[in-house]
Amino acid sequence: MSANRTDSLTERLVAIRRHLHAHPELSHEEHETTAAIRGWLREEGIRIADYPLRTGVVAEVGGLRGGPTIAIRADIDALPVQEETGLPFASKAAGKMHACGHDFHTAAAIGAAILLKKRESELEGTVRFLFQPAEEKAKGASEVIASGALEGVRAIFGLHNKPNLPVGTIGIKAGPIMAAADGFIVEVKGLGTHAAVPEAGIDPIVVSAHIITALQSIVSRNVSALDGAVVSVTRLHSGTAWNVIADQAVFDGTLRTFDEGVRAKVRERFEQIATGVGAALGAETRVRWLDGPPAVVNDAKWAEWSAETARALGLNVVEPAPSPAGEDFSFYLQRTPGIFFFLGTAGPQEWHHPAFDVDERALPVGASFFASLAADALSRLADSALK
Secondary structure, three states, X not given: OOHHHHHHHHHHHHHHHHHHHXXXXXXXXXXXXXXXXXXXXXXXXXXXXXXXXXXXXXXXXEOEOEOOEEEXXXXXXXXXXXXXXXXXXXXXXXXXXXXXXXXXXXXXXXXXXXXXXXXXXXXXXXXXXXXXXXXXXXXXXXXXXHHOOOOOEEEEEEEEEEOXXXXXXXXXXXXXXXXXXXXXEEEEEOXXXXXXXXXXXXXXXXXXXXXXXXXXXXXXXXXXXXXXXXXXXXXXXXXOOOOEEOOEXXXXXXXXXXXXXXXXXXXXXXXXXXXXXXXXOOOXXXXXXXXXXXXXXXXXXXXXXXXXXXHHOOOXXXXXXXXXXXXXXHHHHOOOXXXXXXXXXXXXXXXXXXXXXXXXXXXXXXXXXXXXXXXXXXXXXXXXXXX
């Protein structure tokens, strides 16, 4: 591609990203975002596929010569965060912000679709673009799968911007790259009484404190140092008055793991500790789980081949440390092989921060890598390289 055409595409992708950034929509509310994406794709002559989604877009490029189908996924929803970047294209919606870079992901995927459309006759199969809603609620991937949009897909690829990697760097690794993200709610039922006569009741705050302290032994004494796990209690609530011991306390938090066996073991020990410590102190304890997405586990062969594609483009390939954040891209990888990679964006703050931003010079990098990865994947599949 000539320098002029590259500059023109970059300008277009920057404009798209900034429009999305200024008009964020939360999970399952992405109606205007959906309409905008459809419009931009149609301007390029890219066909929109018909799948029963309330929000989100499925589009396709290629297939003129038959062949396999691969998928590229970009998430489109924003977060309930008040933006503090001071950018001229900052969010116009109070309390809503693209604080995780989904506007960047969407613009990069649109760029890849534009690049692939220009070489459509050369493609050895079909590239299906999944502009997915509701990633932040970990619901969108399952809805896309339920719509049938993953049927026939032989491999799938997704990205996440990475603020701590420089522009021009790709983070690719085989195996787990993002964590399973479960939530928990623990209800501790004691016996209320006057704060001056605690012996007449069962203090659920004291019981909760003992349970929370004991839970910290799960990772240190039940999980191998070679495995990763996090148990964090983030909220505790009980009582309404300073001189009354309440009859109930509730605390909640999150569990992060990278291995399904570790995930099951930690949850089992969590329940044993919560109910056992509670019973020992005379309280009844109930644990409720909020099942999040499983760990994102990359296919080893596709990780190797994707790294080759990145190096051929002159990109710096590194093996990143797995992130303890969750990602519902994991649901796709449970059904079809592929990879989820990190793209360096040299941002000032980490994901979900109100001052989060990306270096827009990474947009053409993401678009070109997505496009090359898709074309190479179709070629490998057409040649029956992947068994």
